[in-house]
Amino acid sequence: MANPNWKPGVSGNPKGRPKTRVLSERLRAAASKTIEVDGKPTAGSILAARLAWEGIARGKLRFPGDTDETVLSFDQWLALMKFVYGQTEGAPPVEVGGVGGGEIVIKINGQIPD
Numbered sequence: 001m002a003n004p005n006w007k008p009g010v011s012g013n014p015k016g017r018p019k020t021r022v023l024s025e026r027l028r029a030a031a032s033k034t035i036e037v038d039g040k041p042t043a044g045s046i047l048a049a050r051l052a053w054e055g056i057a058r059g060k061l062r063f064p065g066d067t068d069e070t071v072l073s074f075d076q077w078l079a080l081m082k083f084v085y086g087q088t089e090g091a092p093p094v095e096v097g098g099v100g101g102g103e104i105v106i107k108i109n110g111q112i113p114d
Contacts, residue, residue, distance in 0.1 A: 037064045055080045 031045035047064070054061040060071045072080065 035064070052080065052084050056084060 031048065032043060034041040034043050035047065036042070037047055051061050051063070055072055055077065059077050060069045062069045
């Protein structure tokens, strides 16, 4: 049932989005701090970007302090790619499909990448 007080074109949130985003601010502050990675000071945001790109490009990554690489399953890789793409470019234009257990086809923007 529609709210009888609602009028078309009038926002239900007249004050708008809150001016501060506590979690975003705390994440930004944490990401700006440096931590030691492989003996070198590295900003948290740089480390996060490097790990995300490594996971996408190689399908595996090595977390700081680990000697072994973590290999991503296809589902993990696809989820990471969609997340990163969605955070940087908007909704990811990725389609994944296969026919009757055949080969997996990945299309980005309707195109099969080279």
